[in-house]
Amino acid sequence: MHDEKILQLKSEDAAIRTAAAESLMCESLTLDLVEALTALVEDQDKGVRNAVSLSLSYNGNEKIPHILVKYISSKDISVRNLAGEILLKIGAAAVQSLVGYIDKGNDDDKKFLIDILGLIGDSSAYSKIVQVMKENENENVILACVEALGNLAHSDSVEDLIEIYNQSELYKPMVVEAFGKIGCEEAREFIISRYRSEDVITQFAMIESLGLIGNMETFFFLLNELNSTEGALVWPLLESIYSLKEKFSFDVPYDERMKNLILLTIAEAEIKYKKAAAQLVSEFNDGDVVAACLNIYGEDAELDETLKPKFFENRNFLLSKLNGVINSVPKNLRHILSLIKEIYDDNPGQITSSIYQIELRSLLDSFVNCLNNSDEEIRRTSAELLFLLEPSTALMFVDKMIEDDNLWNKLKLLELLESNPGEESLTALVKLSEDQEEMISERASMILAQFSAEYENKN
Numbered sequence: 001m002h003d004e005k006i007l008q009l010k011s012e013d014a015a016i017r018t019a020a021a022e023s024l025m026c027e028s029l030t031l032d033l034v035e036a037l038t039a040l041v042e043d044q045d046k047g048v049r050n051a052v053s054l055s056l057s058y059n060g061n062e063k064i065p066h067i068l069v070k071y072i073s074s075k076d077i078s079v080r081n082l083a084g085e086i087l088l089k090i091g092a093a094a095v096q097s098l099v100g101y102i103d104k105g106n107d108d109d110k111k112f113l114i115d116i117l118g119l120i121g122d123s124s125a126y127s128k129i130v131q132v133m134k135e136n137e138n139e140n141v142i143l144a145c146v147e148a149l150g151n152l153a154h155s156d157s158v159e160d161l162i163e164i165y166n167q168s169e170l171y172k173p174m175v176v177e178a179f180g181k182i183g184c185e186e187a188r189e190f191i192i193s194r195y196r197s198e199d200v201i202t203q204f205a206m207i208e209s210l211g212l213i214g215n216m217e218t219f220f221f222l223l224n225e226l227n228s229t230e231g232a233l234v235w236p237l238l239e240s241i242y243s244l245k246e247k248f249s250f251d252v253p254y255d256e257r258m259k260n261l262i263l264l265t266i267a268e269a270e271i272k273y274k275k276a277a278a279q280l281v282s283e284f285n286d287g288d289v290v291a292a293c294l295n296i297y298g299e300d301a302e303l304d305e306t307l308k309p310k311f312f313e314n315r316n317f318l319l320s321k322l323n324g325v326i327n328s329v330p331k332n333l334r335h336i337l338s339l340i341k342e343i344y345d346d347n348p349g350q351i352t353s354s355i356y357q358i359e360l361r362s363l364l365d366s367f368v369n370c371l372n373n374s375d376e377e378i379r380r381t382s383a384e385l386l387f388l389l390e391p392s393t394a395l396m397f398v399d400k401m402i403e404d405d406n407l408w409n410k411l412k413l414l415e416l417l418e419s420n421p422g423e424e425s426l427t428a429l430v431k432l433s434e435d436q437e438e439m440i441s442e443r444a445s446m447i448l449a450q451f452s453a454e455y456e457n458k459n
Helices: 002-009 014-023 031-042 046-058 063-073 077-104 107-120 123-135 139-152 155-165 169-182 185-197 200-213 216-227 231-248 256-268 271-281 287-296 301-313 315-327 333-346 350-354 357-370 376-389 391-396 398-402 407-418 423-432 438-458
Strands: none
Touching: 002 014, 002 031, 014 031, 014 046, 031 046, 031 063, 031 077, 046 077, 063 077, 063 107, 077 107, 077 123, 107 123, 107 139, 123 139, 123 155, 139 155, 139 169, 155 169, 155 185, 169 185, 169 200, 185 200, 185 216, 200 216, 200 231, 216 231, 216 256, 231 256, 231 271, 256 271, 256 287, 271 287, 271 301, 287 301, 287 315, 301 315, 301 333, 315 333, 315 357, 333 350, 333 376, 357 376, 376 391, 376 407, 391 398, 391 423, 398 407, 398 423, 407 423, 407 438, 423 438
């Protein structure tokens, strides 16, 4: 049986090799079988490699990582990556083999091995990683060690990491990021003590780490820095302030400067920082800031869910501003129109009753302008909003809607006309019953017949 399995693993038929590899996932393996199975990480057949990966990852034989680790030195990057992936899945049981191979590999191998050890996160690798970090001169290897020590979250490594921090500007941001993962008081105090003397890139990392490991003192430190900070550093400051606020239930002071900084972040920051700013917006009830958030609505689903309750809360104020927003044709116009539709659906009568007639007229005019937009969804939603808010105005522009060459838009128009019976709707339906698109003409004819039957029943 033993020899037969080895012969199958070495078969010229990939299907046989695959089946043999799959059959060994839960079997007890001899050293010869482990070597034969492990050798197939170099197989050219994808199915074979997948089967080998599963068996090696989950068999549990202690010899597997010891034999497999040498493939980290393969010149074939796909083989190296597969071996690394399997060793990572094996996890803590592979740590001894990974550590033992570090001194056998070159610097590229060392970095790769240390990356895996960091991802596994087993503290038994701590001493070896520190040794390599102190003895090796390759910057990439040292950076891998720093990152791995952060992942291990070993507080004893803080002193060693501080030594690395002082060696080169290159290492500083990564060391600070590691401190954020380690999270001890010594790391927090070090970051604060060095913050004002560092460059912007390192300060970015420091602020983000303080958001993870900070306390009440840190919260007020960051608020104080916000008062004197300009530019992109504002973004992580707001994010970390919000993070500590949530963690400790602190109150964030709101004044004109805070308002302007939130507006700046909403307008210019990366999405992760916009999310933090949006969370702060939800804490305050400032119409101008809420209106500014319309500019980022639709960029990210999570961000939208944060902002939407605030939009609904300030719907009357927003509705008075929407005419100008829509007529500026923002890149997220489609999302803004969908938001208006949601506001309408939430309370159908409120839009027409909560804003002045002149504002309503301006809003309707902006929807009419959207009927000429190149985006079919924008045209469709605008037509629907016109019918929902003021059917008489919608019917004045029904010919424009009939000219729309999008099938789904015409189907939506038929639905709207069906819900708004009258002379103008009948005229439009007659035109649509002659449409070149059979689906449209048939549907229009059906609605006309329905209207005719209803009329006869009434009389």
